[in-house]
Amino acid sequence: MGRMARSFLQSLLKLVNSVIGLVGMGMILYSFWMLRVWFRQVGTVWAASPGSTPPWFIYTFLGLGVTFCLITCSGHVAAETANGHCLSCYMVLVFLLVMLEAAVTADVYLNRDWEEDFPEDPTGRLNDFKDFVKRNFEMCKGIGLVIVAAQASSIFLAMVLRALGPDCGSYYDSDDDYVPARLPLLKNHVQHTPYIADPHDSSRNDSWNVNRRIDLGS
Structure with missing residues (x-):
């Protein structure tokens, strides 16, 4: 109005x-x-x-x-x-x-x-x-x-x-004018986070390899 x-x-x-x-x-x-x-x-x-x-x-x-x-x-x-x-x-x-x-x-x-x-x-x-x-x-x-x-x-x-x-x-005639201001935020959400190895998984793999050597040796 x-x-x-x-x-x-x-x-x-x-x-x-x-x-x-x-x-x-x-x-x-x-x-x-x-x-x-x-x-x-x-x-x-x-x-x-x-x-x-x-x-x-x-x-x-x-x-x-x-x-x-x-x-x-x-x-x-x-x-x-x-x-x-x-x-x-x-x-x-x-x-x-x-x-x-x-x-x-x-x-x-x-x-x-x-x-x-x-x-x-x-x-x-x-x-x-x-x-x-x-x-x-x-x-x-x-x-x-x-x-x-x-x-x-x-x-x-x-x-x-x-x-x-x-x-x-x-x-601003419409909501479309606000899109450029939101694009950086959208890009941040779209970006994939780098894969980080879980230390617990590495410990499990090491223990599994040790058990396998023991079984092979026996």
């Missing part, structure tokens, strides 16, 4: 963790699309004017997508092994990511001049993204809630798995 519950929690953690991975892959694809449009507008990277600002928004979006995917990979490894150290590292990474998201969200909602905290975006993709969020605010809010719920659920499930501890019996 305990093994079934552990397996269910591991599968659930992988499923919830996959949501974070899907978001990360979506961010990476969107970043590649923005880079393609940017390079098409500029011509080449080196054709930009020397004083132009790098497209920090695109690279930041790409970096966040890669971070999401790396955290997803670490979460799958932690869920598969159910190792305490892996689960602890995974929880710390997700918690730091949630804190970063909370800080950015608080700055946007509480600071009216939040755009001044970021450098100028020469690509204009930040304004496009902001306009898209305003036009589809309800959908974006729902997506944000799903992401936050997935991250919170990942932390909770990782804590439960870490509290349960490692499953020592998970490496």
Whole structure:
């Protein structure tokens, strides 16, 4: 029963963790699309004017997508092994990511001049993204809630798995796995002990030979 519950929690953690991975892959694809449009507008990277600002928004979006995917990979490894150290590292990474998201969200909602905290975006993709969020605010809010719920659920499930501890019996699927450990004992039982002559038998043979010589002599 305990093994079934552990397996269910591991599968659930992988499923919830996959949501974070899907978001990360979506961010990476969107970043590649923005880079393609940017390079098409500029011509080449080196054709930009020397004083132009790098497209920090695109690279930041790409970096966040890669971070999401790396955290997803670490979460799958932690869920598969159910190792305490892996689960602890995974929880710390997700918690730091949630804190970063909370800080950015608080700055946007509480600071009216939040755009001044970021450098100028020469690509204009930040304004496009902001306009898209305003036009589809309800959908974006729902997506944000799903992401936050997935991250919170990942932390909770990782804590439960870490509290349960490692499953020592998970490496043995059947009793056949124990056979190699028993083989040396079986071999010891199968081995035949060397024949040791009984000293009483030798004494009987000597006395029988003496009696036979006496009878022959007589």
